[in-house]
Every structure is written in structure tokens, then in C-alpha cells.
Amino acid sequence: MKRHSSELKLLAPMALIVIVAVCALVGSLWVWAEQADSMSRTREERLVRLGLNQMADDHSMLMTPITIWDKAVESTAVKYDQDWVKGNIGEYFQNFVNFEANMLLDGNGNIVFAYKDGKTVDPALFADLKRQSQSLVNDLRDRQNALRATGQFYSAATNHEGRLIAVDGKIYIVGASMLLSDKKNSPLSAYKPYVAIGTHRLSGDELIALSQRYMVSNITLLKPGQTRADGSASVAFRDEATGKVAAELTWMPDTPGHTLFIRTLGPVLMISLGLGLIAIVLLHQSQRAAQGLIASEAKAKHMALHDSLTGLPNRTLFADRLNQATERLKRHGGQVAVMCIGLDRFKDVNDTLGHMAGDELIRHNAAKIAAMIRSSDTLARLGGDEFVIIQTDTDGSSAGSLAKRILEGLTGTVNLDSGQVFSSCSIGVTILHDGDIDPAEALRQADLALYRAKDMGRGQYAFFEIEMDATIKLRKTLETGLREAVHNGDIDVVYQPQVDHYGVIVGVEALCRWTHPSRGPVSPAYFIPLAEECGLMQELGTLVMRRAMMDAHRWPGLKVAVNVSASQIRCAAFVSHMKEMLIETRTTASQIEIEITEGVLLNDDSTTQMILHDLRHMGFSIALDDFGTGYSSLGYLSRYPVDKIKIDRSFVSNLGVDPEAEAVIRAIVKLAKALNLNIVAEGVETRAQKNLLRQAGCNIIQGYLFSKPVAGTVIDTMWDNDRKLVPNEPDNDIYAKSAKVVKLSPRMP
Numbered sequence: 001m002k003r004h005s006s007e008l009k010l011l012a013p014m015a016l017i018v019i020v021a022v023c024a025l026v027g028s029l030w031v032w033a034e035q036a037d038s039m040s041r042t043r044e045e046r047l048v049r050l051g052l053n054q055m056a057d058d059h060s061m062l063m064t065p066i067t068i069w070d071k072a073v074e075s076t077a078v079k080y081d082q083d084w085v086k087g088n089i090g091e092y093f094q095n096f097v098n099f100e101a102n103m104l105l106d107g108n109g110n111i112v113f114a115y116k117d118g119k120t121v122d123p124a125l126f127a128d129l130k131r132q133s134q135s136l137v138n139d140l141r142d143r144q145n146a147l148r149a150t151g152q153f154y155s156a157a158t159n160h161e162g163r164l165i166a167v168d169g170k171i172y173i174v175g176a177s178m179l180l181s182d183k184k185n186s187p188l189s190a191y192k193p194y195v196a197i198g199t200h201r202l203s204g205d206e207l208i209a210l211s212q213r214y215m216v217s218n219i220t221l222l223k224p225g226q227t228r229a230d231g232s233a234s235v236a237f238r239d240e241a242t243g244k245v246a247a248e249l250t251w252m253p254d255t256p257g258h259t260l261f262i263r264t265l266g267p268v269l270m271i272s273l274g275l276g277l278i279a280i281v282l283l284h285q286s287q288r289a290a291q292g293l294i295a296s297e298a299k300a301k302h303m304a305l306h307d308s309l310t311g312l313p314n315r316t317l318f319a320d321r322l323n324q325a326t327e328r329l330k331r332h333g334g335q336v337a338v339m340c341i342g343l344d345r346f347k348d349v350n351d352t353l354g355h356m357a358g359d360e361l362i363r364h365n366a367a368k369i370a371a372m373i374r375s376s377d378t379l380a381r382l383g384g385d386e387f388v389i390i391q392t393d394t395d396g397s398s399a400g401s402l403a404k405r406i407l408e409g410l411t412g413t414v415n416l417d418s419g420q421v422f423s424s425c426s427i428g429v430t431i432l433h434d435g436d437i438d439p440a441e442a443l444r445q446a447d448l449a450l451y452r453a454k455d456m457g458r459g460q461y462a463f464f465e466i467e468m469d470a471t472i473k474l475r476k477t478l479e480t481g482l483r484e485a486v487h488n489g490d491i492d493v494v495y496q497p498q499v500d501h502y503g504v505i506v507g508v509e510a511l512c513r514w515t516h517p518s519r520g521p522v523s524p525a526y527f528i529p530l531a532e533e534c535g536l537m538q539e540l541g542t543l544v545m546r547r548a549m550m551d552a553h554r555w556p557g558l559k560v561a562v563n564v565s566a567s568q569i570r571c572a573a574f575v576s577h578m579k580e581m582l583i584e585t586r587t588t589a590s591q592i593e594i595e596i597t598e599g600v601l602l603n604d605d606s607t608t609q610m611i612l613h614d615l616r617h618m619g620f621s622i623a624l625d626d627f628g629t630g631y632s633s634l635g636y637l638s639r640y641p642v643d644k645i646k647i648d649r650s651f652v653s654n655l656g657v658d659p660e661a662e663a664v665i666r667a668i669v670k671l672a673k674a675l676n677l678n679i680v681a682e683g684v685e686t687r688a689q690k691n692l693l694r695q696a697g698c699n700i701i702q703g704y705l706f707s708k709p710v711a712g713t714v715i716d717t718m719w720d721n722d723r724k725l726v727p728n729e730p731d732n733d734i735y736a737k738s739a740k741v742v743k744l745s746p747r748m749p
Helices: 002-061 070-078 082-096 123-132 134-149 204-213 256-273 275-305 315-332 346-353 355-370 396-410 439-455 467-488 524-534 537-552 574-585 606-618 634-639 659-674 687-696 712-720
Strands: 101-105 111-116 161-167 170-178 195-201 220-222 233-238 245-251 336-343 378-383 386-391 412-416 419-423 425-432 461-463 492-500 505-516 520-522 559-563 592-597 621-627 644-647 678-682 700-702
Touching: 002 161, 002 170, 002 195, 002 204, 002 233, 002 245, 002 256, 070 082, 082 101, 082 111, 082 195, 101 123, 111 123, 123 134, 123 161, 123 170, 123 195, 134 161, 134 170, 134 195, 161 233, 161 245, 170 245, 204 220, 275 315, 315 336, 315 378, 315 386, 315 425, 315 439, 336 355, 336 396, 336 439, 346 355, 346 419, 355 378, 355 386, 355 396, 355 412, 355 419, 386 396, 396 425, 396 461, 425 439, 439 461, 467 505, 467 524, 467 537, 492 537, 492 559, 492 712, 505 524, 505 537, 505 700, 505 712, 520 524, 524 537, 537 559, 537 574, 537 592, 559 621, 574 606, 606 621, 644 659, 659 678, 659 687
Parallel strands: 425 461, 505 559, 559 592, 592 621, 621 644, 644 678, 678 700
Antiparallel strands: 101 111, 101 195, 161 170, 170 195, 220 245, 233 245, 336 386, 336 425, 378 386, 412 419, 492 505, 492 700, 505 520
């Protein structure tokens, strides 16, 4: 009895200690779990708010192309133009920025224009929105004043402000941007700028996308009066005037602490069963923790070596796999193929359907390519629209067969969530025989071959050849030289007369020529496309247009035709730049004829139509160059303000050789006359061609038969000689005997 009593005395304190220790441990775990859950909830709330703010900033950024523009100030602060405001602040923001409701505040903060769901509405309906967005407008104006005070010039990055507000239990993205001049120290800066405000209601689909992006449970909108669930995370939006919660986004956050607490509570309670079981439980928990760390490490390693969009190996893992493949080449011999795959015109998909559509197309094509290769091969994504394949144990024939299968598999119509697109690709292939090659060099060779495939017309594959190295180096040399020449104005402008069948000059075409300091004259057929690819076409086109306008002064009554590229026409500021050059050179628009190719009209969009109509209204005449060689359409001639069509030299050169060429020319002439259009034939080199064109009804010709392209001073001499030229055959023309011109293969990358 005493023994039991003493044991109880000994056991009671021990039991109490054990109970206290267990309670302390359980309590500590509970506090930690609560803290972990709180931190997780806070992190998710910050992520969601960050995502919402980014959405608001993205929307407001899209306003700046229409607000930083002289025309915007002139049509509002200078002289209010209701039609311009409706078309650009109302319709443009709704159609292109996805703002369902828009308004315009004058310099005093009064609503002068209100637009909602495709129509103008009473400004009084926007009073609440104006009140809620007042601080947004104040911040924007304060920023501009601060920049002006320090002598800085605003930009697209500073002239917008985005925010989320709640009105009537709904959440709206609100963007604001001031209507400012796009030139520093412009006289238009004296006017107090108007402010454009647009709103977009946050939709359920956008909340779902936000949930998926930040990997949180479904986010729902909680209206005033509704009670959110216990433990839920939330982002609240308050009325700026009252400070009350006007709307709230809520979701159930991840609870890693609570989950872990429930999982460990059982093992912890088992401590009370004995010190022996405590060791087992601790060992078990340590093992689970170690497994979690291993899993986390594996996940981090996977993310470091794989592309987040497609899950394919990234550049780092690609280099490692290629190193392994070349090591096997050293030990066992054989061949390895490296293929560079680029999606054709992928930028057009991003520009027309958005980046989400581009991402979807990349995932679609990644899955198709992965299904075509062997398990021993490696498919990686290097970024953008570029994939690369390492094909082991292969040869040129097998690599070509795989490239052909991929071309066929990736060519066709793809149905995306946002629309239907036509997809194709180009492939560059290099075959490795030597295991000592560097992965970067192998990739460079495949990339050069890809350039060649694209230059051959896209939708093809090409193998690397040694001469491609020299070609790309020459291209880099010429690109650098061309950039310097355009910057320094070292581009010559020559003119080729357009004459009637009696040799009387009725017009001239301005053409640009470039002589490289070390390589000599470079063919325009090469350096014009090079300028397009290098982003120099705007500067080059402006240089040629300005010189043509200046030279036109010397030949009153003579049309000077100037070629304008598609990239120039589609520039939003093209019309305003043309106006500025007319004023600068004191030239009348009626002296200049703008030549465009059918490629300008391929999109057949309202913007191109509007720009061409504006140019025509200013007094410029419009000529359609190379007619019949592209996607000729009667619809173009009826919808666009075309004054003249030019018969391409490819038809003229076949006159007297191919009966179909003469029939085509007669058809074009009849079409032009039926539509009351002028017509010019270019590339006329023989008297026989001249006579056949005259019989067909084409009275204006251009070509070496009468004159090569010559300097403006030579046109001055022709002008002084009553504009009369005598025909001569090309063999006697001095241009045919001039210095060698650098003519580079059109297959150059």
C-alpha cells in the first residue's frame, strides 16, 4: 500500500510535468500555426493587391498613345473638338483599352465629355465617379507640376495613373492620363491640360484569372452588408469620402500552419504515453520535415532548369544536355543535330490577339513538337517563340526528316481561346560531328541556319553552311554602316524621269542610293529591307522625303514621286510629320506623289484608310506601285484614294517574249481607264517595249530607255533643255558601265 502511495507521489509530479510540457508544446505549436497562417494570409493579400494594382497600371498605360499627342491638346484645351473627343477618348478607349465608361475633365476639373457603352451620356451620371477619382487626378497633376519645376519632360511612364475604386458594391479599374504635347517646350504646354479618365468594371473572369495567376482559391466579390467567412483573406476598397468599405474581395487563404498543427497534434499527444514514444514521434516528424525540404529543393531545382510557361528545359538545362551529347560524341562517335525552331510572324499574334494568345500558341506548339521527338531527344524553349531540339544518334537525312515533320505538324490553323490564327514555323539545323564544339557555337550555327530559312520565305528548314558566317558578319558590317549613314545623312537621293512617248518629262521618282565607305555602292534591293529589319525605315524615309521636297522647288509643275513603306504609313505620327516637313521645306503637297506598295493595304484596316485619306486631303497624290505582283484587289482601288497605278517591271520585261505579259498589261490599262486612274509602266529598256506599251494605251513610261536614275543637278539640266529626252538602248547607258554595286543574296539573314 505504501509502495503504491510512494509511486503515486513520484508519478503525480512526473505526470504533472509531462502534462504541463505537453500543454506547453501544444500551445506553442498552436501559436506558431496561427502566426504561419497569418503570414500566409498577409502574403496572399499583398499578392492580390499587387496584381490588381498592376492591372490598373497596365490599363492606364494603354491610354498614353492617344493622350501624349499634339492633336490631343489642339482638340481639347486649344479648341474643343467634340468629334475628335468622341472618336479618341470615347470609342478608342472602349475598343482598344477596354474602358466601358470614359470621361474628359477640362483644366478646371469639370466634366466636358461622358461616354458609356458606346454612346455619349449625361455628364451628371459620372459625378460619383469624378468624386472617387479626384485624388487620382490630383496626383497626376502634382506629378506633372513637379516634373515641369525640375525641367524634366514627361513620358508615357509618368503620364498615367491607375487605381481601383469601389462604387455601388462593384470594383472598377480607373485610369487617368493628361492630354499633353509630345514635344518638349511646345507652345501647347501653355494650356492647362485636360484629363481623360476611363473605367473598367472588374469581371468574374478577371477575378478567376487573378486567382490562377497567384495560386489562391477562387476570389469572390463581397458587397456591403455581406459577411465574409471566418478566417478568410480579403482586400477591401473604401469610399474616399466616407472611409467606409464599399466593396471587398475575399477568398479562403492557404492555412499551412493549421494543416501542420492538425498533422502533428497526434504525434505530440503521444508524448504522454512515454519517453520512448517521444523519441519515435520526434524521429518521425524530423523525417517528414526532411522529406519536405527535399521536395522543396527538387521543386526549386526544377524551376531553375525549366521554362515556367511550357515546362520544357530552359537554356541552362539545354546547355547541360548538349554538353552531355558532345561528351558521348567524343567517346562513341556519331552525329548530333541541333535544331532552332522559330514561329513565323509570332509578333503579329501578340499584337493582334494579345500576349495571352501568344502564350497559348507557344504551349500548343510545344506540345505538338514534344509529341514528334524521341524520348532520348531534348526539346527546350530558349525564350520568346524560339525552341531548340537536340537530336542524338542521327544524321543529316534523319534530321531533315524530323524538320520536315515538324514543319508539317506546326503549319495550319490553330483555334485559340481568343481567336483563330494561322501558324507556321521556320527551322535551322546544324549537324555536329565534333565533340569539342562549344554549346554556344552550336546554337549560333543553328540560329544562322534559322535566319537563312526565314530569308528563303519562311515555312522552310535550312542546314548550316560555313559561308553563313561570312554572310552574317557582312550583314553586321553593313548594318552598322547604314545606321551611321542614316544618322549622318550620307544617303544620296537620285531621280529617274517619267516621260511620255515623245520623251517629254512629266514627273520624276525619288530613289535613294548608299555607298559604304569600304565596300562601295550597296544595292537598294538589300539595304532597304535591311533598314526595315534594323528599325531605321522611319529615319531613312524621312531623310528621302525631306530632300525630295527641297528639290521639288526647282521643278515647278513636275510631280516628284517618293516611295513610302508600310511601317512609315502605319506610324501614328506620319501625317503630322508630313505636315511639319511641308512647312519646313515650304513645299506644296500637290508637288509630291506618295508611292505605296500593295503590302501597305494587306491589313485593309480603317487606320490605313484614314491615313491615306488624310494625305489625299492635304493635297498629296497616291500611286500604287508594283501593281499586279502582290494581292491585287479591285476592292483596294475602290476603298482607297489611289490616283495612279504603276505596272511592275516584271510584266514590262516580258513584252515581246511572253504573249501573256502583253495581255496582262492591256487588262491593267483598261482597268485603270475604267476607274479614271493614271498609269505608268516602269522598267522600260527597249524601243520595242515602248511601242507595245503605247499600243496598249500606256502613255507614261519610266526606265533606262530614256534615263537611269540621276542626281538632281542632272534633272536641272534636263529641265533647262525643255524636258526633252532622246531614247537610247541600255548598252549605251553610262549607268551600265558604272562601278560595281554590292548586290547581296536575298537569302541573307
